[in-house]
Amino acid sequence: MFPELLKHEFERFYNRKPAGIYFCPGRVNLIGEHIDYNGGLVMPCAINMGTYLVMAPNESGKIRIRSLNFEDHLEIPVTDRYNKTGGFWYNYPLGVIDRFSVGGQCFGGIDLLYFGNLPIGSGLSSSASIEILTAFALNDYFQLGYDRLGLVKLAKETENHFIGVNSGVMDPFAVVFGSKDTAMVLNCQTLNYKPVSFQLHNHILAIINTHKPHKLAESKYNERVRECGIALALLNQILPVENLCQVTPCELHMHQHLISDITIYKRALHVVEENERVIKAAALLEANNICAFGKLMYQSHYSLKELYEVSGIELDTIVEFSEGWEGVIGARMTGAGFGGCAIALVEKDAFPAYSNALVDFYEDRIGYKPSIYQSAVSDGVSWLPC
Ligand code: GLA
Numbered sequence: 001m002f003p004e005l006l007k008h009e010f011e012r013f014y015n016r017k018p019a020g021i022y023f024c025p026g027r028v029n030l031i032g033e034h035i036d037y038n039g040g041l042v043m044p045c046a047i048n049m050g051t052y053l054v055m056a057p058n059e060s061g062k063i064r065i066r067s068l069n070f071e072d073h074l075e076i077p078v079t080d081r082y083n084k085t086g087g088f089w090y091n092y093p094l095g096v097i098d099r100f101s102v103g104g105q106c107f108g109g110i111d112l113l114y115f116g117n118l119p120i121g122s123g124l125s126s127s128a129s130i131e132i133l134t135a136f137a138l139n140d141y142f143q144l145g146y147d148r149l150g151l152v153k154l155a156k157e158t159e160n161h162f163i164g165v166n167s168g169v170m171d172p173f174a175v176v177f178g179s180k181d182t183a184m185v186l187n188c189q190t191l192n193y194k195p196v197s198f199q200l201h202n203h204i205l206a207i208i209n210t211h212k213p214h215k216l217a218e219s220k221y222n223e224r225v226r227e228c229g230i231a232l233a234l235l236n237q238i239l240p241v242e243n244l245c246q247v248t249p250c251e252l253h254m255h256q257h258l259i260s261d262i263t264i265y266k267r268a269l270h271v272v273e274e275n276e277r278v279i280k281a282a283a284l285l286e287a288n289n290i291c292a293f294g295k296l297m298y299q300s301h302y303s304l305k306e307l308y309e310v311s312g313i314e315l316d317t318i319v320e321f322s323e324g325w326e327g328v329i330g331a332r333m334t335g336a337g338f339g340g341c342a343i344a345l346v347e348k349d350a351f352p353a354y355s356n357a358l359v360d361f362y363e364d365r366i367g368y369k370p371s372i373y374q375s376a377v378s379d380g381v382s383w384l385p386c
Contacts, residue, residue, distance in 0.1 A: 046178020
């Protein structure tokens with residue numbers, strides 16, 4: 001349905017037939033939060049909501065970027081470098097085009113039209129989705145010769161250098177390498193990953209959107225990255241490690257005296273313990289022990305709340321309610337935090353009553369309703385037949 005609508009709108013806006021159609025999903029992270037930029041293990045999977053792109057080259061020497069989700073659009077002449085303008089959504093595709101230019105890849109005029117059904121800025125990687133979608137489509141259409149990992153790196157560079165968020169590699173990696181009914185254990189230092197079967201069978205993967213605008217997210221996120229850098233530098237006085245995830249909880253404890261600032265110590269403690277939780281979580285999923293896996297999800301959440309301090313009343317309300325509801329296996333915030341989305345693994349039979357009760361409870365406490373989606377575990381970015 002979305003591709004048909006997009007093709008139709010593309011012809012209306014640009015007066016030409018589309019030449020390629022592509023889809024890129026969003027992602028949830030099952031466990032391993034705020035770990036990717038610390039060089040450890042994360043466990044994301046791609047979901048079935050995402051972003052569509054219809055494109056075609058043009059002869060006008062212009063880059064034209066539009067979306068059915070936003071009024072703002074861009075029309076600029078092709079040049080060899082591009083600049084970010086304000087906080088507009090089209091900076092994401094523009095940034096990708098700019099990174100291709102930095103890599104010596106230039107192309108002529110191009111018409112791009114996007115549509116996404118991912119809630120924007122909700123921790124489901126709407127930005128990695130549009131960046132990878134753009135990179136994948138241009139690479140495919142113009143045969144630029146990047147492999148999948150090259151596209152992941154390009155999207156990360158776009159986010160870090162063009163958009164200005166120091167995010168890690170997890171999101172672009174997850175939406176490129178995601179695969180149906182599979183979660184991945186990704187080592188963010190080596191970029192090796194191991195697929196782990198994640199068949200939901202009698203469970204539902206629920207995504208609960210707090211609808212909390214997370215305006216502070218970018219600055220707070222960068223602050224956490226900085227705090228981890230400070231912890232690493234202090235530990236480096238004695239421990240010759242490249243990143244925080246090379247430190248075990250026991251080593252951190254032994255060297256606690258190096259970190260006198262309690263806030264910095266709490267950040268480091270979350271990181272080293274969360275990294276260990278991912279190892280345990282992967283073993284539990286492989287052993288089909290979803291109940292014990294769910295318990296780790298709660299532990300992860302409470303660590304993000306107490307030690308890393310990236311949760312908030314909205315996410316906590318969802319997780320604490322879920323923990324008390326029979327039939328919920330596990331729940332936690334997912335993504336950067338400060339609002340955004342929580343996830344819950346819920347038994348199928350329990351889901352209708354749980355979701356109704358959660359909506360009421362949340363509205364009573366927070367003052368407005370959350371949205372609840374059920375997601376499949378899906379494939380990564382792809383080309384769609386025209
Ligand atoms: C955001 C970032 C990711 C990751 C998560 C937290 O989604 O884009 O790189 O750091 O936050 O785990």
